[in-house]
Structure formats: C-alpha cells, structure tokens
Amino acid sequence: MRIAIASGKGGTGKTTVAVNLALALEDVQLLDCDVEEPNCNLFLGFELEPVEEVNCLVPEIDPDRCTLCRNCASFCKYNALVSLPKKILSFPSLCHGCGGCSLVCPAGAIEEKPEPIGVIKKAPCGSPLTFLCGTLNIGKAMATPVIRSLQNHIDESKPVIIDSPPGTACPVLEVMECADYCVLVTESTPFGFHDFLLALEAAKALNVPVGVVLNRDGLGDSRVEDFCRAEGIPVLLRIPDDRTIARLYSEGIPFVKEMPEWKKKFEHMFGTIKGLACKNTGVQ
C-alpha cells in the first residue's frame, strides 16, 4: 500500500507527518519525493549512500556531419537548441530529453548522451527504516524523471510512505497518481484552507481517496473541519499547536522520539488509513 503525504503548499508539516508516521510504524518504506528540497533526512540523520544516478538524454551534435539545416533548432519546443550562423548551440539545462531533435535531423548528426540530472540515495542496510530519497541537481528543472526513478525502488511487500513535493504541479500528480491513499496535511486557517482546497482538487482529479491531518490544531478556526464534515472527508489526526513540538521541529528531532505517546496515535492513524484505502479499492 502506498500512502502519499501531500499539501497544497510548503511549510504545512508534510515532512513532519511523513517522518513521524514512518518512525512510529517501523517496518515501512519511506520515500522522500520532494526532490527539489528533500528534507526528511534532516530529521533522520542517516549517512546516505548513492544507489542510482538519474539521467536525461541530451543531444550532442557532430559538427562534421551537421549541414546546418536548422531542423533541430526549429523543432525544439524548449529553446534548448539555438542556431548560430556557423553552428548549433545547445543548452542542456533547458533540454527535456524528448529525443525530437535527433528524430528530425536528416544528416544523422545528433547523438544522445546521458546527462546527470539527479541522484537517488538510500539509508544504509541494517537501519531499522528503509529510507530512500531523490535529489534533483541544482539548476535542473526536470523533477518528474527523478521521482519516477525513485518509485522504481519501491518494495511492494511493505507499506510505503511518500513525502510528496509541495504545490499542485506535475511532480505532485506523479506521486498522487500512484498512491492508494493521500493524506493532506493542513492548518485550519484561511491560508491553510485555501491551500488544502488546491491539493484536494488535485487528488480529486486523480481519483485518490483522501484524509486530513490537522497541524497546529487549536490555532485558527474550524473551517477545514466544517468543510471535511460536510464533504465526508475523514480527519485522521490532530497535531496541536504545541511549543514543544515546534521546538523539536526546529532542532530536527522527530517528536515521536521524545513524546512516545504519539507513536500510538500514528499507529492508530495508519490502521484507519488501511481500512479506508481497502474499502475504496476493494483490496483485502
């Protein structure tokens, strides 16, 4: 079973929920798919080992064969190729690796070379938690291939908890699409509610069942709860607005470690999710 932890926006406590849930359950896999800003390991502190380099195929032009017909440059939708009077200039950082330029080159002058765009890292064997994280190289815009490679490492025999990227763009949809259940983390404030609605819209578009974790509960108002009650969306857990939790967060300490009573609450939440996800998919 795959549980995606998502939110319409950064800074709502997505990583906190993902990390604490994983630590409370122990025998699970945790995937940090927020590849632009992978933060889970700040709370876990593993010595990560690289397991895979993620590449994107970028064109390399053989100047001897190139006839300067400009087909490739006019084809490229992302301006990754620019034609100069005497040569074709390529900008690999803009390339999406679609392979179109080599397809349209009449002279066979283009060869595709793998260019690293990110890396997949893993917690060392023997650690109690199976943890994998993907990091997009600075200056690269292609998060989706890194997320896809990360998902190839999923071990289906264990429950998988996925820390999703923030927002509602392609990378989040990539994660939500493959999830059996989506946990939306939010605060009950006007900002939180607004961002929650955006994330909910994305989950609905992909038909993933959702539940809510209210972070910093007690602060703000009841608009998220009222909405959830009206729409039949379960509120799975409430994390209070507690100074101790905020301080532990600021120091990078997952609060289940210092406040063991929370372990039970996360276990309970997991039980609820299992029930809800199974009901929805008809899986035992």
Place this chain on the structure above:
Amino acid sequence: MRQLAIISGKGGCGKTTLTAAFSSLSENAALADCDVDASDLPLILKPQVINRENCPGLELASIDPNLCTGCSICREVCRFGAVLENFTINPYGCEGCAVCTVACPENAVSLVPRVSGQAVSSITRFGPMAHAKLDIGEEASGKLVNMVRKKAAELADQYCCKLILIDGPPGTGCPVMAAITGTDLVLVVSEPTVSGLHDLKRAVELTAHFKIPTVACINRYDINKKKSLEIEAFCREAGIPLLACLPYTDITTKAMVKEETVIEYAAHWMDSGAVEFANIVRKLWEEIEMRLSESFEKETCSRALKIRKS
C-alpha cells in the same frame, strides 16, 4: 518606481503575513502576489477583480480518432508516457514536445494551445494588486510570474504608486528568479529551524548573483534561540543587515482568521500582544523604507556581494 521583493527559501515562513502588513503600512503601494502556486495574499486583502488574462502554457498533443489507425508509433516515441492505451493524451503527462506529431505516419496528431493559469488585476483596500491562479498540474512558471509583475507595474502607473511590493514564490527556482530580477531590495524571511539557515543561504546566493541589495529578518526567532544566533552570525559575516527578530505568536493567525493584516488587527482588537507585535513589524518597515530610498542602495549592494567569493 521602487520595487521590494519578499522571499524565503521555503513556504510557511510568514512571507505573506509580512507582505500584507507592509501593504497596510505603506498605503497605496501596488502589490504583486508572485506566489502563483498558491496565492494567499488575496485571502487577506479581498481584492475586487477588474481584469483577468489567460497565460499560455506548454502546448498539448491531441489525436484525431478519425485519422488514427492505432499503429502505436506515437506511444513508442513519447518519452513522457503521455499517450494512453486508447490513443488519447494524458494532459498531466504531455510536455508538448511535438515528437508524436512528426512520428505519426497518418498525421493524426496535432498540438493545441493550452492555458496554464490566469493573471488577475484587482483593487484592494490598500491599493491595486496583481495575482495569479495556476491550473492543476501546471508548473509555476517564470512566465506567469512575469505576467503578474507586468500587470502590477501597469497598475502602479495607473494609480500613481511609488512602490511595488512583491510577495515572492517559495524555493529558489525559476519563478523566484523571475520575481526578484530588477527589484531594488529583497527581504529574506528566515526561520530558526534545521533547514532555515540552509534556505537563507540559498536565497542570499541568488540575490547576490543578481546583485540585488538584500536584508533579512527572522520569524519565530524564540522557538530556537541557538539557531537564531547562527542565522545572525551568518548575516553579519555576509553583510546582510538583519532588520528584525519576530517572536513566536498566535497573533498572525488570529489576524488571518479575521481577514485583517496584523497592523489592522492590532488597531481593532485592543490586544496588547498584537500591538507589541505590530510595533516590531512597523519598525521593520521603517528600516526597509529607509533602505528603499536611493542613498542606501550602493552600500548594501556591495557588501552583499562579498559572500559570493567566500
């Protein structure tokens, strides 16, 4: 016309709360909410929309079922897995690269334009504002941010504003670059957490790269005073003036629930904590206003540049 951008390495640092507060302090500044992913400023400022404009995104492939023979060539060439088994296109997967259009032997595929979001112009109780609404599955692009800034500049001209306040997007990617280029001053809102200093450094690297004078403040500084001291030390070393340390408080949330800026909230609700907090924000704003006047510019700029070398 002067431009101030407010950014932070990541979301949830209180950027929008501060931008809203500044808008009520400065009065008659034009606002640009460049957090196009999840635009929150309108929730406090309740804009009256005067105009909307679609922003074109990447194109989308479309297969004509009358011409398609089901040969599957398009599925083989598409590297993004966007052609589904029934030869329709998954709009969330398609990058509009056009490879399928040239590969299809029947000429059954064409690219159609798609809208990635809308840029909106509006009027608020503190001045004109531009913001955006991004469609689901669309990337927050520099293009949309540029549209928002352009609209804000037009509004500023129209309403004779001397200042544009830009609420920046989170992160340090392309939308942030689009939000800060050509501004006169950047305020980085930082937080004393394990990632706070890291995010601040990245943001400062970016502003140094664009040679924009930069100042900083720490939000919820008293959650972790040790981390706050580290941030302070970094700022000193990098020559980034640290203008304020804001305490951990529920005032910002209370004000948000009332759909008011913290400044308005302090004035309306006789809450001594709120008045105290509003005064800190007011002092911060005075410092910023001073730096937005010409004479300060060169000094902060050259000092900010030093960190690039170290």
